[in-house]
């Protein structure tokens with residue numbers, strides 16, 4: 026019975042719903058994490074492009090949806 030903490034998109038600051046897939050960025054040199062809507066992925070990509078050695082990007086798919 027664990028509830029996911031409420032997470033907000035680092036780009037648009039709106040909440041990311043539990044059932045929504047999201048993009049997570051994890052910093053290698055710290056524990057900080059950022060979450061993004063898949064529709065806000067471009068903002069995440071900018072960060073990764075600027076510092077590819079620092080950020081690890083992973084995408085969480087909730088269900089198989091071809092888009």
Ligand SMILES: [Zn+2]
Nearest residue numbers: 034037062065
């Ligand atoms: Zn967003």
